[in-house]
Amino acid sequence: MEILGVLGPTSILLCFLGVFIGMIFGTIPGMTATMAIAIFLPITYSLEMIDSIGLLIGLYVGGISGGLVPATLLNIPGTPSSLCTTFDGYPMTQNGEGEKALKVGITASIIGGFFSLLILYFCAPFLASVAIDFSAVDKFLIIIFALTIIASISQGSLLGGMFSGLLGIFISLMGIFPDNNELRLVPGFWEEELYYGFTLLPVLIGLFAIGQMLKEAEEGMKPAAHQDIDLKKGKKSGFSFGIFRKQGVNLVRSSVLGTFVGMLPGVGGSAASITAYSQAKNFSKQPEKFGKGEPEGLISSESANNGLIGGALIPLLSLGIPGDSTTAILIGAFLLQGIEVGPLFITSNPDLWNGIIYALIVANIVMFILMFFSIKYFAKIVYIPKYIIFPIIVVMCVVGSYAINNGVMFDVWTLLLFGLAGYIFMKIGIQIPPFLIGFILGAQCEKYFIDSLKGSNGELTVFFTDGPMAVFLWVLILLALGYSLFGNKKNKKNINQEAA
Amino acid sequence: MKDLLTLEMSYSEYHLIFPKIVLIALGITILMLIGRFVLKFIRERKGFISMKRLLSSDFNRLKFFASLGLLFVYPLLMNGLGFVISTVIFMIVLTLILMGRVNKKALMVSVTNSLTTTIVVWYVFGRVFDITLP
Numbered sequence: 001m002e003i004l005g006v007l008g009p010t011s012i013l014l015c016f017l018g019v020f021i022g023m024i025f026g027t028i029p030g031m032t033a034t035m036a037i038a039i040f041l042p043i044t045y046s047l048e049m050i051d052s053i054g055l056l057i058g059l060y061v062g063g064i065s066g067g068l069v070p071a072t073l074l075n076i077p078g079t080p081s082s083l084c085t086t087f088d089g090y091p092m093t094q095n096g097e098g099e100k101a102l103k104v105g106i107t108a109s110i111i112g113g114f115f116s117l118l119i120l121y122f123c124a125p126f127l128a129s130v131a132i133d134f135s136a137v138d139k140f141l142i143i144i145f146a147l148t149i150i151a152s153i154s155q156g157s158l159l160g161g162m163f164s165g166l167l168g169i170f171i172s173l174m175g176i177f178p179d180n181n182e183l184r185l186v187p188g189f190w191e192e193e194l195y196y197g198f199t200l201l202p203v204l205i206g207l208f209a210i211g212q213m214l215k216e217a218e219e220g221m222k223p224a225a226h227q228d229i230d231l232k233k234g235k236k237s238g239f240s241f242g243i244f245r246k247q248g249v250n251l252v253r254s255s256v257l258g259t260f261v262g263m264l265p266g267v268g269g270s271a272a273s274i275t276a277y278s279q280a281k282n283f284s285k286q287p288e289k290f291g292k293g294e295p296e297g298l299i300s301s302e303s304a305n306n307g308l309i310g311g312a313l314i315p316l317l318s319l320g321i322p323g324d325s326t327t328a329i330l331i332g333a334f335l336l337q338g339i340e341v342g343p344l345f346i347t348s349n350p351d352l353w354n355g356i357i358y359a360l361i362v363a364n365i366v367m368f369i370l371m372f373f374s375i376k377y378f379a380k381i382v383y384i385p386k387y388i389i390f391p392i393i394v395v396m397c398v399v400g401s402y403a404i405n406n407g408v409m410f411d412v413w414t415l416l417l418f419g420l421a422g423y424i425f426m427k428i429g430i431q432i433p434p435f436l437i438g439f440i441l442g443a444q445c446e447k448y449f450i451d452s453l454k455g456s457n458g459e460l461t462v463f464f465t466d467g468p469m470a471v472f473l474w475v476l477i478l479l480a481l482g483y484s485l486f487g488n489k490k491n492k493k494n495i496n497q498e499a500a
Numbered sequence: 501m502k503d504l505l506t507l508e509m510s511y512s513e514y515h516l517i518f519p520k521i522v523l524i525a526l527g528i529t530i531l532m533l534i535g536r537f538v539l540k541f542i543r544e545r546k547g548f549i550s551m552k553r554l555l556s557s558d559f560n561r562l563k564f565f566a567s568l569g570l571l572f573v574y575p576l577l578m579n580g581l582g583f584v585i586s587t588v589i590f591m592i593v594l595t596l597i598l599m600g601r602v603n604k605k606a607l608m609v610s611v612t613n614s615l616t617t618t619i620v621v622w623y624v625f626g627r628v629f630d631i632t633l634p
Contacts, residue, residue, distance in 0.1 A: 043625070159536065163529045170522050177515030184515050210571070217567045220560040221598045387598035388609070391591045392617045398574065399583075399625055399633060412575045419571070446518040453517070458509040 006354045007362065011054035014047075015359055018058020019366045025059070026066020027381045028389065029076045030216060033063025034326045038205045039393060041333055042400030049337045050355045056333055057356065060326055061113065061363035064269065064305055065371065068105040070382050072298075073098055078382075081269025081305035084277035084297065091293035099375065103239040104295045105302040106371045108251065111244075112303030113364040115255035116262070116310025120317075121357055124346060127318035131343035136455065137466040140448035141473040143441050146265035146321050148480045150434045158484045161434045164425075168438025169445060172197065179450060193410040200332050202401040202415035203439060207432055208325075209397050210415060211422025213390045218423075221386045243295050250280050250296055251303050258304030262311020262323050265437060269305050269324065276304030310360070317345055317353070321441065325433050328440050336404075566597045583626075583633045587618045 007015075018040075025036035036059045044052030067082035072089030085105060092101035134142070147169075151161030174185045175197030186194045244251070254276035261272040280300035281290045290297045312323030313330075320342035322328035334341050339349065346353045371378065401415040402408070425432055456462035463470065507517060570593055577586035591614035599606050626633045 159529060159532055163526070163533060166522060166526045166529060170519070170526060173519050173522065180511055180514045182512070182515035184519055214564065214568060217598060218560055218564040220563055220600070385599075387595055387600075388613050390598060391594040391613060394571070394574075394594065395587055395591060395617055395621060399621060402633070403625070409575060409579070416571055416575070420568070449518055449521075450514060453507060453509055458507040460505045460507060 003358045003361070006351060007050065007054060007358050010048075011051045011355070011359065012362055013054075014051050015054035015058040015362045016366050018055040018060075019062035019363050019370060020058075022059040022062025022064075023066035023069075023367070023370065023378060024062075024381055026063040026078050027069045027378060028384065028386075029070050029074075029078050029382070030212060030386070031389070032067075032079045032208075032326075033060050034329060035208050035212065035393075036063045037326055037329045037333075038201075038208050039396050039400065041201060041205075041329065041336070042403050044333055045336055045403065049334075049339065049352060052333055052337070053352065053355050054359045054362070056330060057359040058363045058366070060309055060330075061306070061360070061367050063326075064309060065106070065109045065367045066378075067305070068109065068302055069102065069375070069379055072101045072105060073379055074382060077270075079269060081273050081308060082301070083270045084273040084301035085305075087277065087291050087301070088294050088297035091291070092295070092298070095293050097238055097293065100239040101293075101295075101298060102375045102379075103372060104243055104298055106368060106375070107241070107244065108254075108299040108302040109306040109371075110364050110368040111251050112255040112258055112306035113309060113360070113367075115252070115303070116259040116307040117357065117360050117364070118310075119256070119259045120310035120313050120360075124314050124318045125353075127314065128343045128346050131319050134343070134469065135466055136448045136451035137463055138469045138473065140445060140452055141463065141470055141477070142319060142321065143445045143448065145473055145477050145480065146315075146441065147434065147438060147445075148477050149264055150437050151484070158481075160429065161431055164430045164432070165434035165438040167430075168435035168440075169442035172439045172442030173446060174198065177446070179447075197443075198414050198418075199401075199404060199408075199411050200335065200440065201404045202411045203418045204329055204332060204436070205397045205400060206415040206418030206420075207422035207425075207436065209393055210419025211426060211432075213394060214419065214423040215426055216386060216390065221390070244299070247296065247299050249283075250300055253283070254280060254300040254303040255307040258307025259311035259314075261304070262308035263314050265315055265321050265323055269308050272304045272308040272311075273301045276300045276307075306364075313356070316341060317356070318343060320345070320444075322437060325436055328436050331440060563597055563600060567594060570594055570597065584618060584622055587621070588614050590614075591617060 004012075021040070022033060022036050025031045026033060037056055040055060040059060044055060047055070064079060064081055067077055067079035068085050068089065070076045070078040071082040071085035073093055075086050075090040077083045077086055089101045089105060092098065147165045151158055151165050170185075175194055176183050183191065183195070257276045257279060258272040261275055277290075277297055277300050280296060281287045284290065284296055286294070286296075308324070312327045315321045315323050316327045316330060320331075320340070322331055331341060339345070339352070397415055398412055401411045404411055422432060424430075425435065452462055452466075453460075464474065509517075570590065574586065574590045577590065580586070581589075592610045595610035595613050596602055596606060599610070622633065
């Protein structure tokens with residue numbers, strides 16, 4: 001079998017383990033797939049690339065899927081991408097159909113997962129083949145486009161998003177500029193430590209894991225669940241695959257929407273869930289049943305959020321631009337192994353590309369089997385107290401940060417510094433995703449900017465006159481800006497109307 | 501007009517071109533944010549960041565500041581005591597802080613949590629995966 005030839009038993013085992021751990025993270029509210037990947041990234045340092053892909057993809061799929069458990073049983077989305085699962089999942093639990101709801105959700109998840117996998121398999125190589133011919137100007141504009149979308153769609157204001165993204169770029173520029181080996185933006189007392197700038201991984205884990213811990217500490221580490229879970233033991237669940245018979249259109253539409261939302265850089269999982277849910281409601285023959293325990297709504301949300309995974313991997317593997325914060329961390333995994341993701345990735349690393357596809361297949365199947373048959377036990381994870389989990393996470397973060405450059409204590413300080421920053425960001429309403437994407441793409445953005453200007457002897461007009469692709473990208477950028485200005489006004493109007 | 505749209509490109513200054521542009525853009529965004537804040541304040545007499553929201557009634561000062569302080573002490577401890585001892589101490593104290601109570605049961609929970617994690621992390625990271633520990 002080819003799949004065994006590419007993945008190997010270790011990778012499959014690690015993928016299995018990844019799904020299992022990811023599901024635990026997804027199940028506990030406040031912990032996300034992003035956090036799971038960030039924390040386990042240091043382990044991949046000593047693994048073969050293909051094995052670490054197995055582990056990371058497993059964590060990703062498990063983490064996104066696990067979110068449906070508390071969403072359905074406790075009305076708390078375990079991860080943001082399960083937001084709309086609560087709308088119909090929880091009412092079903094209240095009607096005594098908890099197990100049925102979970103099984104419907106799991107089945108929808110695997111279908112969404114496979115659907116987006118297909119799109120990824122056909123789209124990414126095509127997009128990459130187009131992107132190979134991109135000039136420095138095009139690449140610069142793509143990054144600007146990515147940042148514009150993130151800023152404009154992220155919750156809160158466009159201005160706040162832009163500030164966050166620019167701050168991320170600014171901090172990523174600290175250290176030396178490789179073209180002429182000159183140091184800039186570094187305070188004198190940190191010249192040695194910041195010669196190469198802040199290390200990516202401690203920044204990522206700090207923002208996500210440590211920041212979240214501080215936030216939970218401030219809130220008093222309250223348990224996530226107060227009520228008991230009632231699964232009506234002994235009774236038949238009432239689940240049958242027949243529920244899906246008339247859901248074909250809904251499944252395809254939601255999976256495609258989820259995949260598409262995933263492709264847009266920086267747009268989070270909650271957007272995928274919301275878009276698919278509202279469209280399912282719009283097209284449904286019985287929209288009045290939505291929100292009262294209708295499997296159709298549950299199916300749309302869960303197939304969309306698993307569709308997101310394949311979608312988010314498309315720009316990552318074809319352009320080197322992460323589709324969400326989780327894939328942003330995956331870039332870190334590739335960099336750790338010295339592999340650059342970009343238009344050349346698929347053609348120059350065919351084994352890895354196949355490995356990713358196979359790992360996604362394995363992860364989805366493992367997720368389905370694990371969840372379908374052990375869902376009752378998994379539901380109990382919600383009750384593990386956070387005061388036990390967070391200390392473990394902090395220690396793992398510290399160990400990971402310390403190990404990333406083979407024992408540098410400054411990286412631990414970076415972790416803590418950005419943990420505090422992440423907490424402050426959450427408090428004053430600065431969105432973390434734009435900052436993160438800005439931080440990751442900042443260096444490349446500068447490189448392409450300088451390369452473009454070198455070619456034009458410093459003339460800025462080159463960004464408009466480079467060719468049809470540049471013009472097309474400018475149109476996209478303006479559309480994203482226009483959408484956000486218009487969208488924000490509409491939102492404000494709605495808020496004002498509700499307030500009145 | 502042409503001068504405005506042309507940047508001076510000299511090799512020794514390459515590293516400053518882009519940071520300058522980003523700084524200018526950051527400055528403009530900050531000014532706009534401040535402008536919006538002032539406008540909102542004049543119009544609604546409401547701050548952009550309300551102190552009330554920051555220090556909400558369920559702001560748990562003890563847990564927050566104690567764990568924050570402990571976080572920054574931990575690396576210092578490691579420098580002095582090494583990974584294993586400092587991690588055991590750090591985890592016991594952090595678990596107790598987050599639990600918010602000190603009694604026999606809490607101590608049992610925190611010691612068990614601490615010892616198990618330290619041993620597992622030390623063994624799996626340090627021995628199996630051969631990762632450098634502090």
